[in-house]
Amino acid sequence: MNSRLMDLRVNGDERGKLVAVEKGVNCPFEVKRAFYIFGTKDKARRGCHANRKSQFLFIALKGSCRVEFSDGNAEESVLLDSPTKALWLDKMIWKEMFDFSEDAVLLVLSSEKYDAGEYIRSREEFLKAKEAKK
Numbered sequence: 001m002n003s004r005l006m007d008l009r010v011n012g013d014e015r016g017k018l019v020a021v022e023k024g025v026n027c028p029f030e031v032k033r034a035f036y037i038f039g040t041k042d043k044a045r046r047g048c049h050a051n052r053k054s055q056f057l058f059i060a061l062k063g064s065c066r067v068e069f070s071d072g073n074a075e076e077s078v079l080l081d082s083p084t085k086a087l088w089l090d091k092m093i094w095k096e097m098f099d100f101s102e103d104a105v106l107l108v109l110s111s112e113k114y115d116a117g118e119y120i121r122s123r124e125e126f127l128k129a130k131e132a133k134k
């Protein structure tokens with residue numbers, strides 16, 4: 001699957017730690033958008049969509065959450081529980097985020113600006129679009 005769980009390069013010194021993200025540094029794409037998810041209610045699921053164009057990098061800045069994702073064939077599940085780990089997902093991957101800890105702050109970086117039109121919000125439509133590309 002076009003995904004990767006990465007250990008981020010950390011700049012640490014006597015003052016503490018800093019992680020930088022830009023294309024080629026901890027991230028395979030040029031970042032055009034950032035958003036973060038916090039205050040997520042118990043049992044809530046976020047995401048539940050695929051994107052025709054956007055790639056994403058997920059980093060749990062604080063707390064933890066689980067990300068389940070699928071390319072239509074394989075399905076994977078990853079626990080994000082450290083600000084030094086990042087999950088990269090290519091475009092056209094179905095993703096769902098859940099099991100957020102109460103203090104979780106999930107940073108999401110994207111290769112594209114927000115365009116509601118490139119979101120596929122039905123799993124059936126996603127599978128159909130995948131089939132059509134084969």
Ligand code: TYD
Pocket residue numbers: 033035037045046047048114
């Ligand atoms: P939504 O896509 O449901 O979030 P998630 O994928 O995390 O579950 O988005 C929630 C709301 O925020 C929706 O009204 C669209 C808006 N939104 C933006 O305006 N820009 C963005 O970059 C994102 C991700 C969402």
